[in-house]
Amino acid sequence: MNSGGSALSLRRWWRSVGFAWAGVAHTYRSQPNFRIEVWAAVTALGLTVLLRAPLAPIALCCALVLSLELVNTALEAAVDLASLERHPLARAAKDAAAGAVLVASGGALLVGVSVLGGALWSRLT
Ligand SMILES: Nc1ncnc2c1ncn2[C@@H]1O[C@H](COP(=O)(O)OP(=O)(O)OP(=O)(O)O)[C@@H](O)[C@H]1O
Secondary structure (H helix, E strand, C coil): CCHHHHHHHHHHHHHHHHHHHHHHHHHHHHCHHHHHHHHHHHHHHHHHHHCCCCHHHHHHHHHHHHHHHHHHHHHHHHHHHHCCCCCHHHHHHHHHHHHHHHHHHHHHHHHHHHHHHHHHHHHHC
């Protein structure tokens, strides 16, 4: 058994988690849209628990939107690092990444309304 090797890979994994968390924290600090999405996700998850609605579709949608916003931020940084000059390909890349967030947000909104809408309506009426 190679316990030294597994301790090392666990430490390496933990270090990678630290880098990933630094990426999430940096995006939270630098991207107002990400902050809005985080608090929208917290609200949606809280409502889901409160209304005893199915958690899986809401959690999946929250994770999808937040993940795509992180990828969008990564792509923006990579494009700006490659060149700060205006270029049609830079615009295409950034617009497509922003479009991915928009599409996921639209889908998440539909899922949110269909899963939570009925339960919320009957609580309020
Ligand atoms: N180098 C560039 N060349 C051409 N167009 C660009 C370039 N950089 C940004 N743009 C255009 O400006 C838009 C906004 O880009 P910017 O990098 O400012 O993102 P942002 O406003 O932070 O977007 P988000 O709200 O998604 O974080 C892009 O979607 C793109 O249409």
